[in-house]
Amino acid sequence: MPVNYAALRRKLLTWFDRHRRDLPWRADRDPYRIWISEVMLQQTTVAAVVPYFERFVVAFPTVQSLADADEQHVLKLWEGLGYYRRARHLHAAAKLLVARGRALPDDPAVWAELPGVGRYILGAVLSQAFDRRLPIVEANSLRVLARLFGYRGDPREGDGKAWVWSAAEAVLPRKRVGDFNQSLMELGALVCTPASPRCANCPVASLCEANRLGLHEKIPPPKRAKDSVQVQEVAIAIRARGRVMLCLRPADAGRWQNMWEVPHGEVRDGETLEAAAIRLARELTGLRVRLGDALHTVEHTVTRHRITMTCFEATRRNGRFASGFYAEGKWLVPAAIARLPLSTPQRKLLAALQSGTGK
Secondary structure (H helix, E strand, C coil), rough: CCHHHHHHHHHHHHHHHHCCCCHHCCCCCCCCHHHHHHHCCCCCCCHHHHHHHHHHHHHHHCHHHHHCCHHHHHHHCCCCCCCCHHHHHHHHHHHHHHHCCCCCCCCCHHHHHCCCCCHHHHHHHHHHHHHHCCCCCCCCHHHHHHHHCCCCCCCCCCHHHHHHHHHHHCCCCCCCHHHHHHHHHHHHCCCCCCCCCHHHCCCHHCHHHHHHHCCCCCCCCCCCCCEEEEEEEEEEEEEEECEEEEEEEECCCCCCCCEEEECCCECCCCCHHHHHHHHHHHHHHHCEEEEEEEEEEEEECCEEEEEEEEEEEEEEEEECCCCCCEEEEEHHHHHHHHHCCCCCCCHHHHHHHHHCCCC
């Protein structure tokens, strides 16, 4: 059954006008605020993003202020939001935009050249800020479109990915494009949910092929589960004269670039945790240490890696900082550590160490 595009647009926009959530980036059509929010919302929930967005735009109210900021300040405000490459790309893109002029342009070609700007961000910003007729596809809108059209393939991969972008473009109205794009996402977030969609409350249920066929629980198919990889790490909290050694990850590190941390690394096959801690202290910092007790364990996941990181307390015996991996090492008091950007597992680890708790 073909979808009635005119009815779909009318019904969705009417529903959106009545039920849209009151979110801080919807207060106006400022392209800068829309851009910040959309970058933050990638792979992050609305509830988690709201306080980060509000703090971020207070600290950096304009693209000029973001471009002028120190990257460490940007990363600190992003701390806990995850996927830190988004923050680095945002900062780098702000510098490029300011070099072209202070106003954020209504020009897809300019946006397409910016770091961290793919087809989704480009469409989200330009449709919402300038009403450009550009589609968006993310997890919520993908699910809504697949169900509306009764698409039984996987819209996340291969031909399915091409299909869903084509469908997202086909359903766009001539006016209120940004609102319509948001209505697709809002419907997916509030009504057309992954499990137990509320079809009885859906404004477009009568137009939905999956609902007509009773396939709304099966479309789209679930994501293919990827095998997880177990990783054992040790971290070493090296102390000397009331200070702790923290190290700066290099700009070309695989993750958590330009962020600070207690030195840590993987345990080799057949190696005890204690032996690994002594080895890594020497390899990563150049220091010889006297190893103390295992103080705390943090478990976290990075992509499909499930990491267990056990932290040992240690005291410096001799040596000076020298590392083939870290860009810098500093002896810091707790108050200074609090001002540095730290990854979530490192923040949890240091909080536990400072409070004297263990696991």
